[in-house]
Amino acid sequence: NAGVTQTPKFRVLKTGQSMTLLCAQDMNHEYMYWYRQDPGMGLRLIHYSVGEGTTAKGEVPDGYNVSRLKKQNFLLGLESAAPSQTSVYFCASSYDLWGANVLTFGAGSRLTVL
Amino acid sequence: EDQVTQSPEALRLQEGESSSLNCSYTVSGLRGLFWYRQDPGKGPEFLFTLYSAGEEKEKERLKATLTKKESFLHITAPKPEDSATYLCAVRLLTGGGNKLTFGTGTQLKVEL
Numbered sequence: 396n397a398g399v400t401q402t403p404k405f406r407v408l409k410t411g412q413s414m415t416l417l418c419a420q421d422m423n424h425e426y427m428y429w430y431r432q433d434p435g436m437g438l439r440l441i442h443y444s445v446g447e448g449t450t451a452k453g454e455v456p457d458g459y460n461v462s463r464l465k466k467q468n469f470l471l472g473l474e475s476a477a478p479s480q481t482s483v484y485f486c487a488s489s490y491d492l493w494g495a496n497v498l499t500f501g502a503g504s505r506l507t508v509l
Numbered sequence: 510e511d512q513v514t515q516s517p518e519a520l521r522l523q524e525g526e527s528s529s530l531n532c533s534y535t536v537s538g539l540r541g542l543f544w545y546r547q548d549p550g551k552g553p554e555f556l557f558t559l560y561s562a563g564e565e566k567e568k569e570r571l572k573a574t575l576t577k578k579e580s581f582l583h584i585t586a587p588k589p590e591d592s593a594t595y596l597c598a599v600r601l602l603t604g605g606g607n608k609l610t611f612g613t614g615t616q617l618k619v620e621l
Contacts, residue, residue, distance in 0.1 A: 437513065437614075438553070485553075501552050
């Protein structure tokens, strides 16, 4: 089982460029999440989805957009990257909302914005 | 403000030297406390969920306990392969629904 797969693993952007991070899960989970992890700070929720075609804002949604066109995929977009968005991004999925059982995370995508 | 604080930030142990990691929280409406392990360059991996004070869970050399104000992750006779960052997270019920808040983690290094 692949679990949660994120692409790309690394990316360097210039300020103002756009990009999309892709998350794919093969566990038929209904719920998916995008987090960012920064030094000295806990994982912070950017956006999440409770099912195909639905998305919602998390704790730090500004500057990001998401889409869930297929149940297995959750895309995170940066329309105009800023240095403050330099971070490691993690996608996660769960059987139920907020993971009463388990949040399964991907390996992360490290983004640097110059 | 709801907070989750983990201590210490970093811990260095000798192989076989038991110790505990702490996760304290100042939240109301707790709906679960989670422990995750994170290896360098990887995503967090689920370890335990605790729901009520007095509850304990064990897995190999790890035992997690929960009180009304904090949780401990006890590591008995650790081995170098236990080296990782350990994250705790609390799930609470808010006016806007469930919210999951992560601590900043304890970086554990176990040396031979």
